Amino acid sequence: MIVGRLAPTPSGRLHLGNVCAAGAAWLSVRQRGGRLLLRIEDVDAGRARRDIADAIRTDLAWLGLSCDAETPPQSARDYAPALARLATHTYRCACTRAASRDTGEGLPGHSGDARRPGCVGGCRTRGLQAGAVRFALPRGVETIVDRARGRTDVDLAALADPVLQRRDGCVTYTLAVVADDIADGVTEVARGADLADQSAAQAVLWRALGAEPPAWLHAPLILGGDGKKLSKSHHAAAVGDLRELGWSAADVWRVVLPWLGLTPPAAATDGSAMLHHALPAFDAARIPRGPFTWMY
Numbered sequence: 001m002i003v004g005r006l007a008p009t010p011s012g013r014l015h016l017g018n019v020c021a022a023g024a025a026w027l028s029v030r031q032r033g034g035r036l037l038l039r040i041e042d043v044d045a046g047r048a049r050r051d052i053a054d055a056i057r058t059d060l061a062w063l064g065l066s067c068d069a070e071t072p073p074q075s076a077r078d079y080a081p082a083l084a085r086l087a088t089h090t091y092r093c094a095c096t097r098a099a100s101r102d103t104g105e106g107l108p109g110h111s112g113d114a115r116r117p118g119c120v121g122g123c124r125t126r127g128l129q130a131g132a133v134r135f136a137l138p139r140g141v142e143t144i145v146d147r148a149r150g151r152t153d154v155d156l157a158a159l160a161d162p163v164l165q166r167r168d169g170c171v172t173y174t175l176a177v178v179a180d181d182i183a184d185g186v187t188e189v190a191r192g193a194d195l196a197d198q199s200a201a202q203a204v205l206w207r208a209l210g211a212e213p214p215a216w217l218h219a220p221l222i223l224g225g226d227g228k229k230l231s232k233s234h235h236a237a238a239v240g241d242l243r244e245l246g247w248s249a250a251d252v253w254r255v256v257l258p259w260l261g262l263t264p265p266a267a268a269t270d271g272s273a274m275l276h277h278a279l280p281a282f283d284a285a286r287i288p289r290g291p292f293t294w295m296y
Contacts, residue, residue: 002034004188005181006060006067009041010053012232014239016294017192017222019063019252020259024219025190026065026275027260027282028147036066037184040073043176048075059239063249064272071184079171082179082209083133083164089208090135090164092128093119118160133165135174135205142200147217147284149193154200162201174198178205181214190217193290194229220259220290230294237294250274255294261286 004025008018029036038060042048053073060067083090095118124136142154164175181189189199196218203213224234232238242252249271254264257274262281268274 002029002032002187003037003185004029004034004190005037005039005071005184005186006065007039007041007177007180007191008053008056008060009044009047010049010056011044011047012238013052013241014056014059015230015232015234015237016239016252016256017230017237019239019256020222021190021192021219022060022063022065023253023256023275024148024217024260024284024287025188027279028188028190028217028284030275031279031282034188035068037186038067038070039180039184040070041173041177041180043074043171043173045075045170055240062243062271063239063252064270064275066272071180074176074180077176077180077183079175079179082175083171085210086135086164086175086205086208090133091124091126091161092131093121093123093134093161093163094126094128094131095119095121095123124161130167132163132167134161135164135201135208137161137201137204142203144199144203144216146196146199147215148287149196149218149289152200156200156204159201162205174202174205178202178209182206182209182211186214188215188217190219193218193221217284220288220292222259223291223293225293225295227293234294237296253278259288259290259292261288 006022006025026036040053119134137156137159139157142156144152144154162174163172165171199216206213222230224230230237250269253271253274257264257278262278264274265277268277
């Protein structure tokens with residue numbers, strides 16, 4: 001059975017870019033009779049807010065994006081076993097973020113984060129006992145087959161070794177999301193295109209943790225009128241804002257469904273009806289590459 005997930009981060013209200021990715025995940029799973037899970041990704045305790053998590057649940061329900069179950073949030077999970085299993089593949093790194101950024105090295109971080117810097121001090125071979133924990137990526141090529149974007153061959157030597165645990169002991173999104181997906185039995189990861197570059201390193205982590213990597217599906221990136229990735233700072237981008245302006249869930253899907261290559265039905269009047277009408281026509285291979293721009 002196909003098992004997908006919606007995995008919002010409760011640091012900001014759900015916006016149209018999030019809705020596009022969530023819509024792709026919902027349609028992909030529901031079309032094939034699969035199971036869809038909800039997981040709140042609150043591993044960054046400094047930014048996560050319980051009231052935002054509650055608001056996200058409300059927005060998802062209003063949009064018709066039903067889930068079959070909610071799995072434990074990241075704040076309730078223990079990642080020590082995953083770190084222990086990966087111990088033979090990791091090393092301590094003493095490089096600071098500032099020094100690494102100065103070299104121009106990096107790997108795209110979680111949605112909205114700064115670029116995650118690479119090791120510049122040769123720490124992989126230094127045998128350090130303190131510092132951040134990095135995963136030593138192997139040499140070679142990782143092939144990613146994306147149901148929407150096609151095949152990409154990624155040279156792992158061109159990627160920075162991802163940080164799994166920060167100096168302060170907090171685990172990173174990179175470790176948490178892979179460990180969580182494995183624990184939750186996820187077989188397809190559908191998300192925004194801003195995270196597509198992380199797939200290769202994450203696929204290696206899946207195997208290192210003894211699991212087969214999932215199918216990948218990346219929805220188009222949605223930009224604001226300023227050309228930057230859509231975020232809560234853009235005017236009328238949040239679902240809650242649109243609802244307060246008098247929009248219905250069907251109005252939201254009339255904007256979002258074309259981004260997924262679908263024609264919204266004229267007759268549907270609620271979000272759930274719009275989604276179920278779109279199910280037969282959904283084809284991941286025909287999702288436009290994007291990006292698209294939202295201006296209100």
